[in-house]
Amino acid sequence: MTSDQAGVPRDEPKAGVDLALWRRLWSFTRPFSREKRRLVLFAMGTALFDTALPWVTKAVVDDLTTAGASLPLGRYAALYAFLTLGLASCVMGFINSGGALRTGVSFEIRRAGFRNLQDLSFSFFDRRPVGWLMARMTSDCERLTNILAWGLLDLVWGFSVMSSVTVVMFLVDWRLALTLLSVVPALAWVSRYFQRKILSSSRVVRKINSKITAAYNEGISGVRTTKVFVRESGNADEFSRLTLDMRGASVRNALQSAVYLPLVLVLASLASGLVLGVGGSRVLAGAIPLGTLVMFLAFCHLFFDPIQELARLFAEMQMAQASAERVLGLIEEQPAIADSASVRANIANQTASARPADIAVDGGAAEIGVIRFEGVSFTYDGGQEVLRDFDLEVHAGETLALVGPTGGGKSTILSLLCRFYEPTSGRITLDGVDYTDRSLAWLQSQLGIVLQTPQLFSGSIAENIRYGDLEASDEDLHAAARLVGAEQFILGLDEGYATQVGEGGGKLSTGEKQLLSFARAWLKSPAILIMDEATSSIDTETERHIQAGLAQVLTGRTSFVIAHRLSTIRSADRILVIKDGRITESGKHKELLDLGGHYHELYTSQSLRETGQQPGAWDE
C-alpha cells in the first residue's frame, strides 16, 4: 500500500474484496439485528414481487390467446393491484430499515472512534493532523456505513432477484433461460471493468476538488499576505493549473460513464434480441405460448439491473477498503501509554476492599513526596534525542522554575512528568516507585496544568472553570476567578459568568483564556501545579495582580513553572536553566545572577529587566 507524507494509507483500489476487513466492520451492525432482519426480509419481498409481476403478465397474455373474451379481467386487475401494493410496501420497508441501520451503525462507529481518540496518547496525535482525523470520523465513516447498509440491501435483493428469476425461467422453459443467461458473463465483465474505472476517476476528481477548496480557503484567508508579497499572479497560475487538472479528470470520468451505459444497453438489447429470435421461432413452432416470450423479455431487464448494482457495490467496497482500514485503525489503535496489567490488577484489588485515605486507587501512597528523574533520555517518535541522561529531584512543596532558550526541552520535561510521554530510557519515580507502576489516571488527577495555549471548551465561562472540579459551588468558583484576577473581566462581560466562550474559547483573547485556565487549575486544587508559559499573553499589570494569588496557590504545593518573563519566577525555590536537554545552571535568583551565566544574560536583556525591575508581589 502506498502512503502519503502523514504515514497514512492512500485510497488505491485493491485487487479483490478483503472479506476479513468487512467482517470487522460488520461487527458494528451487531446491535441492530432487528433492522438487519427487516432489511433482508423487505429486500427478499421486493425481489419476489419483482419476479411475480412478469409472471402474471404471462398468465394474462396466455389467457388472452386461449380464453379470448372470457378472460377474468377483474381477477387479474385485483392480482396486479395486490402485487403492486406489496412491492410498494416492501420498497418503503427497506428504505426505512436501511436508513435506520445506516444511522445506527454510523453512530456506533463514531462513538467507538471518539471514545478511543480520548484514550490515545499524545504521541499518536503528533503523527496525525487534526483535519485528517476529522475526515476519518466524518466522511470516511459516512461512506462506510452507506456501503454497509445499502450494500446489504443490494446483495440480498440482487441475489434474490437473480435466483428467483432463474428458477422461474428454468421452470417455464430451459432453452430460453439458457439463451438469456448466455449474455450474463459479458455484462458482468463489462460492468465490473467500467465500475472500477469510473470510481477511480471520480476519486481523482474528488481529490482535486478538495485541493481547489483548500486553495480557495488559503487564497481568501491569506489575501493580505498575498498582496504584501505581490504573489497574486503566481497564485492565479497555480489555481488555473488545478482547475485544468479538474477539467481533465472530470472529462475522463464523464467519458467512462458515457461508454459504459450504452454498452449495458447494447448488451441488454442483445439479450432481448436473442430471446426474441429463439423464443419467437419456438412460439411459431407452437412449442411455447406467447405469454412465455413476453415474460422472458421482461426478465431480460430484471436480470440485468442487479448485475449492474452488484458490480457497483463490489467496486465501491474495493475502493473503500483503504477508508475502512483507516477508520478501524483509529478505533482499534491501542494507547501507547496505559496502565500495565499489574497496575490494573492492583486497582481491581483496591476497589474490592475499603481503602484508607492515605492509599490511592492503585494501592500506592495517595500523596506524592519526592519526584525524581533518574537518567532520563527521551526522543519524540525515534527522532533526535531531546533529553539525555537527565537527573532531577524535586521535593514536596518546592516551586521549581525552568528557563532557557527555545527548543531546549522545558516543555518536554513537563510532558514527561505528566506522563503524556514516557522516558525512552531511565525512569521517573514518585517516592522511589517508578511512575509506570502507578495508575495513570491517579497521577493525572494529582496535576493541575496551565498551558501557553489554554484549551477551553464551548460552553459558558462558569462551565469552563468548573471543569476543574464539577462539584464546586458558585462561591468557590467566584473565589477562584477572583484569586487569579479574572473576575474583573468576567463581570465586564454582558452575561458575566454565563457568557458563552465559543468553540475552543474563540470569543476570548488569549490572555483571558489563560486567566480562565488558571482559575480552572486553582479550583481543582491539585497536589502538583504545572504552568507552561501560563502568563505569556497576560499584560504586566494583570500579571502583577495574579502574582498575589499565585503566591497563595504555590505555597505548600509542588509547582513547576516555565516562564520567559522573569517576574513570574524570581522568587521560585530553585531555578533551572535548561539548554539542549541539560541543566546548565541551577540555584536561586540571586545565586544565578551572581554566577553571570545564561540566567544573568537573560536578566540583563532589555525585556526581562523591564519586568524584573517592577516590584511584584513575589519580590523579597
Ligand SMILES: Nc1ncnc2c1ncn2[C@@H]1O[C@H](COP(=O)(O)OP(=O)(O)OP(=O)(O)O)[C@@H](O)[C@H]1O
Ligand atoms: N511533539 C513533538 N514531536 C517531535 N518533536 C518535538 C515535539 N515537541 C517538541 N519537539 C522537539 O523537542 C525539542 C524540545 O522541545 P520543547 O517543546 O521541550 O522545548 P521548550 O524548551 O519548551 O521550548 P519553548 O521555550 O520554545 O517552549 C525541540 O527541538 C522540538 O522541536
Ligand SMILES: [Mg+2]
Ligand atoms: Mg515549551
